[in-house]
Amino acid sequence: MRTNNKLNKPENRSFIEDARRAQIVDCAIEVIATKGFVNTSISRIAEEAGISKGVISYHFLSKEELIQQVVMEVYQAGAIYMDSHMKGKVKAKDILKAYIESNLAFMGDNPKKIIAVTEILANARTKEGKRLFDVTANDQFLAPIIQLLELGQQDGSFRALSTFSAKVLATTIRDTIDGVGFQLALDPNLDLESYSKELKILFDLATRKEEII
Known part of the structure; x- marks a missing residue:
């Protein structure tokens, strides 16, 4: 050994x-x-x-070290995939759409990776019984989305958001996308393309500036 x-x-x-x-x-x-x-x-x-x-x-x-490697590699692969799809986008509105679209496209291209990570996140625990991974409201995962929301307010794409509102919205975006992974685990035939379209509409409405009539 x-x-x-x-x-x-x-x-x-x-x-x-x-x-x-x-x-x-x-x-x-x-x-x-x-x-x-x-x-x-x-x-x-x-x-x-x-x-x-x-x-x-x-x-x-250990099995725990192997599981951690699986999660790390899938997240890294996802980040590289998404970066390539968001590259060249300037307006926050377009970046957000590409962020959502590329997330779900990666899921569609790598269903087994997503299902495996979903299984790990839901079930992996330490010897003490604590979850091995807890990404809920994790600042590391929310920071890029919050920065995007700030950019959108600066370039006029998004409505004004308080610090609290921005965190709530960022958490909702991230949790909604992660939730798709759990649905994919239950239904491998999930229509991710249609799901992506609906999410883009949903969060476009959530961030859109109110029109003054």
Whole structure:
């Protein structure tokens, strides 16, 4: 058994080790998405990958560390995907539409990743019983949306918002989008394109400036 975590540092890993870790993460996503988090074990992931449990233990110190890697990689992939779709947008109104659209488009292109992360967020707990991940009202996730709402007020796209109102709206936007992931887990045939259109209309109305008649 390894007694240190040096291998887990990217600068200490070889190309082959990185490839093996990526394979294990992909297999973990497959098992969690198809079997559910509560039915996922290192043994099942090893079976899916066609390797021994020892190989997984060599690359990840625990199931918890592997699960954290899954969530981190999916969020990073989502951020890269969304950035590419929002690139070139200047007006806050257009950026918000692209933000919503790219979120749901990523879900549509990567359903198993979304279902796996949804399973993890809902069920993963520490040994003490606390949720392993809690992104509810997390400032790290809300900050970009709040900044976007501020930009919209500056460029005239959005109505005036107090600090409190902006946080409420940002939380609603983020929670609504995250909720789509839970619905996708229940219904793999969910019409994400139509859902995206409705959300864009909804939040356009929520941020629109009142017209003076």
